[in-house]
Amino acid sequence: MRRRHRLAWIGSGAALVLAATALALAVGGLPGDGGEPAAIADRPEPRGEACVHDDPETMRREHMDLLRSHKDASVREGRRDAERSMQGCVECHATPAEQQAQGAPEMAFCTSCHEYTAVEMGCFDCHSSEMEGHDER
């Protein structure tokens, strides 16, 4: 009984190490390839000088929380901020028309990472990714 327990512990420890290695590879890419996984390097260049947050690390880590709190402020309280709205994201990050014509998705900037990390992104199931018009939500 005790022996089976010990085996189980060793098994789960090994699984943990494997999972951690997989995560490190997914986030950081293979050692020696410059740190950026290839799929992410393909994303279209954003327009403008800087994002609403200067620090891309913060945006990578926290964009979903920032978007959620902006949604609460704008939808529930009417405190709108066009720059931080979904439309604000689209204005800088939508794929330029010429790249779209070559078959790149409209929001390739987002999808390149989301597909790579296998995190489903539902934003544009409901929000428009049109570059014209006012959404401000």
Next chain:
Amino acid sequence: MSDRDPVGISRRRLLGGAAALAGAALTPGLFLVQARPQGGADAGVRWGLLVDTTRCREECQACVEACREENGWPAADNGTGDIHWIRKVDLQDPETDGAGHSVPVMCQHCAEPPCVSVCPTRASFRRADGIVLVDKHRCIGCRYCMVACPFHARAFVHAPVEERSPNHPRGKGTVESCTLCVHRIDRGEAPACVERCAEAGHTALVFGDLNDPDSEIRRALREHSAEALRPDLGLGAGVRYHGLS
């Protein structure tokens, strides 16, 4: 950005055509209101709408079309379910057989909204300035609110909608209704239906702040009697109808 200037002066527009009809109408004229883009919904304001049923034409669908274009809801027959934010309803007293009315019915932006009371997730809510909305990130699609609303004002999105309006995100599995064109109000413009009704030459809709004694809607309400639909329910509707009784 011009649409974010603090008083919204650049967005103010006079509808000349409406002013010409001023004699007969419920004082149409300057529709536009002060934009409050940064400060948020103002608790001192109560947005309201006055429908002059004596000016609303039975055959006219201008307000419905304007709403559909502005907020991007699809026509009823395309398999996405019957999404409607505003409908033209023909009313007639069955006992007197008298002349009927044709009136637009949309969310009445109740002061005591049953849809908000029954919502289990607080997705349905009333903004500080009286606009009743659905926070679709919270809505679970239970449709309690659709049952609770006495005016059949809400609709459920049954299927994915291909064309998305930049003015209004729309997702399968959530409920929606008239937002009083909150995106326009927040940048200092009147709702799309109000503008289109004036452009069509009927000026049957007056929009404004019910709390401001000098607003166009209050002036009109002083001169003409108006009532809520189903006043017996005591919901404190923000939409009033002139000429029903």
